[in-house]
């Protein structure tokens with residue numbers, strides 16, 4: 135399948151060239167002189183929006199509401215990457231499609247930035263009670279949800295700013311100014327999470343869902359129990375896993391069981407019903423719904439909502 139890619143790409147390229155257009159909401163308006171920036175997922179899209187404003191023709195490849203782990207690029211997406219001056223992706227196991235695109239196009243004029251290169255990465259971790267993956271991974275699997283910690287978000291923002299300044303020196307002063315303000319806001323957010331944790335009665339989170347918060351938990355010294363690894367494709371979990379999580383919630387009188395965004399929430403529902411715990415969303419910011427996207431929701435909005443929910447869960 136992978137070997138067929140270049141041929142398919144060429145065929146699709148011409149098809150797409152004939153049917154350009156669409157996806158306007160996620161694409162820049164074609165501001166002349168602006169830098170073409172393409173990002174794969176929402177957090178990096180939002181960071182560029184903050185740093186560059188209308189100095190970037192910004193495109194988000196992952197459609198709002200779509201599942202980020204099973205994304206397949208359209209021919210138009212491939213053209214957008216080819217025409218970008220800055221292309222930002224995550225660099226993890228969900229991004230195999232990115233490698234296929236980059237292998238098939240001329241990247242000599244594109245600055246390519248992987249979020250995972252901007253931070254110190256850690257491996258995915260199986261904790262007690264969690265479902266093991268059925269497919270054995272080859273080699274080390276690093277957790278790709280680097281943006282979930284505000285401390286990492288600051289490093290990522292800095293890396294994006296450096297890249298933009300390298301491409302568009304004329305606007306570097308503006309980018310640096312916007313970045314300084316945003317880094318201050320991220321620092322404040324980090325302080326809010328830290329205050330919640332410092333004043334908390336407990337340090338344990340329970341997720342009746344996947345757990346893409348390894349970096350977040352590490353940043354604040356939190357422990358966790360969850361049904362699946364961060365990027366697991368499993369949606370059904372064993373009775374033993376559910377029973378383990380229910381026992382944890384009961385034994386430690388944990389008040390909140392979390393689910394993540396765009397989840398079917400079934401496991402969290404089951405645990406909540408069995409224990410009386412409250413079910414709440416803890417947003418991993420992979421992606422947002424079309425409605426939230428149209429309303430201009432930001433990474434900062436999502437994380438500020440998380441602050442209050444964390445406070446409830448740790449009380």
Ligand SMILES: [Zn+2]
Pocket residue numbers: 202203279346364365420
């Ligand atoms: Zn993920």
